[in-house]
Amino acid sequence: MQKIIVAIDGYAATGKSSQAKRLAKTLGYTYIDTGAMYRAITFFALQQEPKGTLNLELLVAALDTLQINIKNTDLGQQTFLNQKDISQAIREPDVTSKVSEVARIPEVRAFLVEQQRALGKKKGIVMDGRDIGTVVFPDAECKFFLTATPEVRAKRRHLEQVSSGNQESYEAVLFNIQTRDRMDSSRATAPLKKAADAIELDVSELTIDEVYERLMAHILKKTTTL
Ligand code: DC
16 A cells, blocks of 8 residues: 555644554554654753753754654654653653743754654654644645644543653643643744644544544545545
8 A cells, every 4th residue: 555644733632642653553654743852852952051941042053963863662652862762851841831932933843844854755654743734744645633622631631641640730731731722823933723635623522542543544545545
């Protein structure tokens, strides 16, 4: 079967990454969570002195010194920054609360979009993010845009975090999701929006399996008609 590019965009915590990972596994494709790349750059920025603050000018000047590698293992996707495994650190609340500020910088986006396009050059990729169907791969054969109410998303993300030992409250998770949605949708460069030819799916009332089955049905229809 001909290999294609599957682009999954949508709001924070709609389950894009879990779906992308599962679809890629079934299809024998590479899975790339581009949010992890923006998080890696944010992690780097927060590590610079004075720690915990963002100096965006210095960050832009340092971009060329950053090497971000994504590896898919049995443990899931691992993210490396200059050979250091930062997979856990990029999920911490300090990174999550600052990542949208970093993701709106045009130089940061240009730096990452180039790498993302290189990763998809041979097709056979499922990539999730905010601008994959609109900017990174406008010609992707299959594009999805996932939505859900902020409350459903916050509830799911909060449960996930509780089971991985994170102490953030439901209210804090909801606030972060709504703030990021607003910043990601309103930025000047590559804002979060549905590509005209993307299939929109509201996952609020659907189980993970139901979402997966719908996405897979569209992909199979697409690959068999190429
Ligand atoms: O998918 P995520 O929640 O891990 O993404 C973290 C942030 O990165 C998100 O709030 C916006 C930004 N992002 C982006 O601007 N473009 C992408 N393609 C992926 C993520």
